[in-house]
Amino acid sequence: IAVASWQISPTWKLGGRFQLTTGRPDTPVVGATYQADLDLYLPTYGAPSSQRVELQHQLDVRVDRTWTFARWKLAAYLDISNVYLNAAAISYQYNFDYTERTAITTLPIIPSFGLRGEL
Numbered sequence: 640i641a642v643a644s645w646q647i648s649p650t651w652k653l654g655g656r657f658q659l660t661t662g663r664p665d666t667p668v669v670g671a672t673y674q675a676d677l678d679l680y681l682p683t684y685g686a687p688s689s690q691r692v693e694l695q696h697q698l699d700v701r702v703d704r705t706w707t708f709a710r711w712k713l714a715a716y717l718d719i720s721n722v723y724l725n726a727a728a729i730s731y732q733y734n735f736d737y738t739e740r741t742a743i744t745t746l747p748i749i750p751s752f753g754l755r756g757e758l
Contacts (some may be wrong), residue, residue: 652703662692662728671737680736693742695727712757720749 644654667690671680701718726744733740 650705650707652705654701654703656699657696658699659694659696661694664688665690665692665731668733668737668740673736682733682737692730693728695725697721697725697727698723710758714755714757716753716755718751718753720751721747724748 640656640658642654642656644652646652666687667685668682669685670683672683673680697720699718699720700722701716703714703716705712705714724747726747728742728744730743731740732743
């Protein structure tokens with residue numbers, strides 16, 4: 640994780656965070672067996688925790704603005720997580736016979752806005 644912040648002026652602040660993480664350990668499905676009496680496929684698993692989900696990286700940015708009054712301060716911020724829309728894989732979903740898998744991902748971008756008052 641790399642974090643940086645820049646106080647542009649007494650009222651404006653800009654910050655960012657870049658994060659690079661390995662995927663969590665996962666147990667792979669290496670095949671499947673058809674069960675005719677149940678009419679479904681049962682997965683055959685590989686070695687426990689022998690693979691990882693994909694590598695994840697993201698860039699978050701934040702802009703803060705502060706207004707100073709006689710007896711109090713008001714601050715507003717805009718925070719955008721995952722600016723370049725790189726959704727993280729958290730697990731996998733398989734088709735009916737376990738021959739194909741699709742990544743289950745997080746939200747690609749999360750913007751948030753907030754206000755804070757100080758007396």
